[in-house]
Amino acid sequence: MNFTLKIWRQRSHSEPGQMVRYDVDGVTPGMSFLEMMDLLNEQLTVGGEEPVAFDSDCREGICGMCSMVINGQAHGPARATTTCQLYMRQFEDGEEISVEPWRAAAFPLLRDLVVDRSAFDRIMQAGGYISVHSGPKPEPNSIPIENALAEEALDAACCIGCGACVAACPNGAAMLYTAAKVSHLGILPQGQPERYTRVTRMVAQMEHEGFGSCRNYAECEAACPKEISIKFIGRMNRDYLTATLRRPIKRDGPMDSQ
Amino acid sequence: MQRVGTFYRSVIGKKAIVAATGAILLAFLVFHLIGNLKAFLPDPAPGVYDIDLYSKFLRTVGEPLFPRTTVLWTIRCVLLVALGLHIACVVQLAKQNRDARPVAYIHKPARREATPSARWMLYTGSFLILFIVLHLLQFTTGTLGSTGFGESVYANLYLAFHKLYFVGFYAVAMLILALHLFHGAWSLFQSLGLDNPDRNLGLRRFAMAVSIGIFLAFASVPAAFYSGLMQAPKPAAQLTQQFEQQR
Ligand code: HEM
Ligand code: FES
Numbered sequence: 001m002n003f004t005l006k007i008w009r010q011r012s013h014s015e016p017g018q019m020v021r022y023d024v025d026g027v028t029p030g031m032s033f034l035e036m037m038d039l040l041n042e043q044l045t046v047g048g049e050e051p052v053a054f055d056s057d058c059r060e061g062i063c064g065m066c067s068m069v070i071n072g073q074a075h076g077p078a079r080a081t082t083t084c085q086l087y088m089r090q091f092e093d094g095e096e097i098s099v100e101p102w103r104a105a106a107f108p109l110l111r112d113l114v115v116d117r118s119a120f121d122r123i124m125q126a127g128g129y130i131s132v133h134s135g136p137k138p139e140p141n142s143i144p145i146e147n148a149l150a151e152e153a154l155d156a157a158c159c160i161g162c163g164a165c166v167a168a169c170p171n172g173a174a175m176l177y178t179a180a181k182v183s184h185l186g187i188l189p190q191g192q193p194e195r196y197t198r199v200t201r202m203v204a205q206m207e208h209e210g211f212g213s214c215r216n217y218a219e220c221e222a223a224c225p226k227e228i229s230i231k232f233i234g235r236m237n238r239d240y241l242t243a244t245l246r247r248p249i250k251r252d253g254p255m256d257s258q
Numbered sequence: 259m260q261r262v263g264t265f266y267r268s269v270i271g272k273k274a275i276v277a278a279t280g281a282i283l284l285a286f287l288v289f290h291l292i293g294n295l296k297a298f299l300p301d302p303a304p305g306v307y308d309i310d311l312y313s314k315f316l317r318t319v320g321e322p323l324f325p326r327t328t329v330l331w332t333i334r335c336v337l338l339v340a341l342g343l344h345i346a347c348v349v350q351l352a353k354q355n356r357d358a359r360p361v362a363y364i365h366k367p368a369r370r371e372a373t374p375s376a377r378w379m380l381y382t383g384s385f386l387i388l389f390i391v392l393h394l395l396q397f398t399t400g401t402l403g404s405t406g407f408g409e410s411v412y413a414n415l416y417l418a419f420h421k422l423y424f425v426g427f428y429a430v431a432m433l434i435l436a437l438h439l440f441h442g443a444w445s446l447f448q449s450l451g452l453d454n455p456d457r458n459l460g461l462r463r464f465a466m467a468v469s470i471g472i473f474l475a476f477a478s479v480p481a482a483f484y485s486g487l488m489q490a491p492k493p494a495a496q497l498t499q500q501f502e503q504q505r
Contacts, residue, residue, distance in 0.1 A: 008364075019364055072365040098365040105358050170372065172358030203270060212358030213269035213351055215379065216445040217372035230448070231455050237270055238451025244265040 001027040001088060004096040005040065007052055013109055019098070029089035033076060034059060034066060036088055037099075053112040059084040061225065064160030067167070068113055069100040074164035074223040082162065082225040102167040106174070106209040117163050119209040120177060126205035127198035128181045130190050143189050156184035158226040168223030171212030176220040178206045179236035180228050186239060196243035203240055269354065272347040277446035279344040284443060286337055287435075287472060294479050297415060297488070305492040307412035314409075345387070352380060375440040375469075382438040389431045413491035419483035428480045436473035443468040 002025040010017025024040045031039070034056050041051035057065040066083040070076035076086045091097060099113065107115040157180075165176035182199050185191030191198070207213075214233055221230045265271035293316075299308040320329035369377070395402040396418065397411075403418055418424045443465035447453045453461055482488055 006365075069363060069365070069367075071368070072363060073368040073370075077368075100363055100365060103359055103361050103363055105360050109361075168367075170359075170367070170369075170377070171355035173355070200264070203268060207269055210358060212355035213273060214449075215351075215355070215376065216441070216448045217369075217376050219369065219371050222370035229455065231453070231458075234448050234451045234453045236451075237274070237449060240268070240270045241265075241274055241451060244261050244268070244271060 001025075001029060001091075001093045003027060003036070003088075003091065003094070006096065006098045007113070008100045009052070009112055010109060012111060017109070017112075019100075027088050029087065031088045032059065032084055033068070033070065033086040033088065034084045053110075053114050055114050056084055061085040062160060064162035067102050067115065067117075067162055067164070069102065069167055071098055074102070074167040075162075075225055079222070080225055080227045082160075085225075102163050104163075104166045104172040104211065106172070106211050107163060107166065115163075117161070119211070120161050120163065120174070122209065123174070123178055123202050123205045124181060127194070127201035128185070130185055130194060132190075145189060149187055153184045153187040156180040156187065156228065156232050159184075159224075159228055160226060162225065164223045164225060165220035165228075166211065168219045169212065170217060170219060171215060173213050173220075174206050174209070174211040175214040175233050175236070176224065176228060176230065178202050179230075179232035182236045182239065183232045186235075195239065196247050199236060199239040200243045203236070269351060272351055273449045275343055276347045276351070277449035279340040279347075280442050280446050282340040283337070283344065284439065284446075284468070286333075291472065291475050294476065297412065297479050298482070307410065307491070309411045309415075310409070313411045341390075345383075348380070348383065373441060375437045376445070378437060379441060382434045385431070385434050386438060389434070392427075393431075410491060415479065416483055416488065416491050419480040422484070425480045425484045429477050432473045432476045435476075436469040439472060440465055440469040 002023065005022045005024060006019045007022060008017055009020045022040055022044070024036065024043060027036050027039060034054070037052060037054060044051050055065045055067055057063040059066070061082040061084060064082075066075075068075070068083045070083070070086070075081055075083050076090070078086055078090055101107075101109055101113045102115045102117075104115075106119040107117055109115050159177060159180035161177065163174075163177070166172055166174050169175075182202055185198065186195045216230070216233075218230050221228065266275070293309070293312055296309040296312050297307075301307055302311065316330050317327050375382075392402065397414060400414070403421075403424065419428075444453075444461050445465075447461050
């Protein structure tokens, strides 16, 4: 198969970038999109050109490193698929394919298709944990968890942090990511003590990083390789409203006279 | 108070305000609609129109406990504050959202889920501001499309909706309102964290029914006047007054 690729090339954050056309041939239908990019890079290297920088690691859809907007769709046209799991048989021979990086103010571009997603790490650091005392590991079955709850928490925990939700959102919002991370702990008993401080802190960090906000388009859900539902955004909204409007109520101290 | 500040500054809090004020405005529309449909009720007496009595009721409701138009003005103030908050929050959110993607995609981004209704909220909403101003100028203050029948709502309706351009404008406006609500009447539940997979379909259908219903019912009044179904008004003001006194 042959393809004409239009790829965003940009040497660094401070230099201007542009779309550059490349022809790549010798692609087989069984190649993944990243393997096709490898092939292109080989051709570029042989021709003495700079290869295209892009992120990848596991190449089996679990690490969340790969990140390309292919023909205007984060991770390409297949649903529930990361770029590394997208195969060239999805495309027509001779097709023109555009490849762009994730676009968001909170994801500064480093080079070509590589963006800096450490804003996600900082959201996690703000509250995406549970505090446990050190010491011997507790017996796993000592806290009974209803199966439906465990499943729901796992649905949220599927998030691989790739950032496709941000890339696909017309508002550049990280609500789906943050909601998944807030929820997978907030649903489980172990996450209850910090449930409301967690949501307030993580949302505050999310805003601080310069992500947009939700208009309930559900584009993120459609782009998510793990099909995480926007129901978690609703759940985060609910927890956030509870946290800011109802809790924590400060009721210590005396009731002074007039 | 500090928490209220946190709430208002956060995007989730602002969106909750948009949703809550949107719900207030939607509730108002339902009552407004019930009032409008009184144009179709049979006349309580010859030359006396039910909708005129209703208009009078709006001004006198609460009497004698509250002076004339107190209740009306209270409701107007609540609506004005709601609308102001709705717009203020929407504008602030829109700015943040624009800043969140400074460099646009070159390939047209695919839209796999967002309906046109959802994507056009800012445009339909902005049109609604224009509509609300013109609508108030026409039927509340009487500044626009001068009516000549004073306080008779029925006569004002009759005069306005014999002109095709008014009928057309109101039909288009109601279509745009319906578009705003097609997304908004569902979205408000999601923004307030009230949607869940088990009720999502129901809420989506609710929004669909609300928007189609609002359009048809509001547009029915101008359509009926234009089509000639409604009888011409008699010089009605005094008749209404006499009727009131007799009752
Ligand atoms: C007059 C000017 C108006 C403007 C500029 C406006 C604009 C908007 C916008 C942009 C949104 C989406 C907000 C977001 O997702 O961030 C919205 C939501 C909404 N609007 Fe309006 N609107 C206006 C008037 C109205 C009116 C008159 C109603 C009454 C029915 C209304 C009802 C709603 C509802 C129910 C929502 C959904 C709230 C949510 O998504 O949480 N709006 N409006
Ligand atoms: S490379 Fe690990 S998910 Fe694609």
